[in-house]
Amino acid sequence: MTARMLAPAGSLEMARAAVDEGADIIYVGPLGFSRRPYESEMSDEAIREAAAYAAARGAELRVVLNTYPTPYDFGRFVDKALGYAADGASGFIVTDVGLLRALRRELPETVLHVSIGSGISNAGDAAFYRDAGADVIILPYRWDVAEIEAVRRASDIGLETFLFETVQTGKVCPGKCIMSSYLRFRDWLEIEGSRDFHGSANRGAKECYRVCQANWDFGVPGAVPHELKLRRDARLMLDQLPAFLAAGVTCFKLSGRERPVAMIRDLVRFYRKSIDEVVAGVRDLGHHAEELAELRLRWVREKSRRVDTLMDRAASYVA
Helix, strand or coil: CCCEEEEECCCHHHHHHHHHCCCCEEEECECCCCCCCHHHCECHHHHHHHHHHHHHCCCEEEEEECCCCCCCCHHHHHHHHHHHHHCCCCEEEECCHHHHHHHHHHCCCCEEEECHHHCCCCHHHHHHHHHHCCCEEEECCCCCHHHHHHHHHHCCCEEEEECEECCCCCCCCHHHCCHHHHHCCCECHHHHCCCCCECCCCCCCCCCCCHHHCCEEECCCCCCCEEECCCCCCEECCCCHHHHHHHCEEEEECCCCCCCHHHHHHHHHHHHHHHHHHHCCCCCCHHHHHHHHHHHHHHHHHHHHHHHHHHHHHHHHHC
16 A cells, blocks of 8 residues: 655645645645635745655645636646746646646646545546646545545546545535625736636635635524534544545545644655555554544644634725
């Protein structure tokens, strides 16, 4: 069995920390082309430096192009990818099927990951994306072993899963959300210097404001409103690693480009040793329970802080 870890790099400092702690692959988002706030994206110069740092230490770099290109900027997406490949990027994480096929034609040797934003629903989707040219497909973190095994039977595509678990079932397609653009539409003229270019999410705002993770009041006039979220928060997982690896998962993804560097450094270190133990034959990871509990607490605190920041920013735009 083999298992690789894909870690976030929202900055050059985070890229270095993730590689130093044992990430096999780091992923970066170019300014305006990925589904994260601009503070968590990187300039082309920084991406080149991160790619060189990773390569010198035996790691790889993937570039996230997971927003949907319009007919006006499709060519810009392709040109960007060609430039990153020349700078040392070994692959890309994409959502749009048209872009996936174009990159396969233009870069036949590159590694193409299907982003969570593609909304994978069933095993048949895996076969579809394999035929479209994808090498790896990211599975929803609401899936269990039986669903992973079904995908493995349907296609030989590489399987990647988040290092998350959740208590809520159902389908969520975060990459297809355009709610942030309703809150604020902002251009990227100071970034790209072009009057026809707009950033994410998805192509109409500079950032995702985590609308789905805010508290909403639902009700009728005169009645006490019912507070709820559009989706429940996931939490860091551990116990599923042995079964997922046995079912055919070969890559485990940690998200968090917008998290503090120290948080990502500690998480990469924790999951590196845990994954290595499973590959070596360990099936019970209970001895990591105390450390996992502390990391989960830190993760929730940082996530809540970030959501509050983004929602306050969105509110200021409306005002």
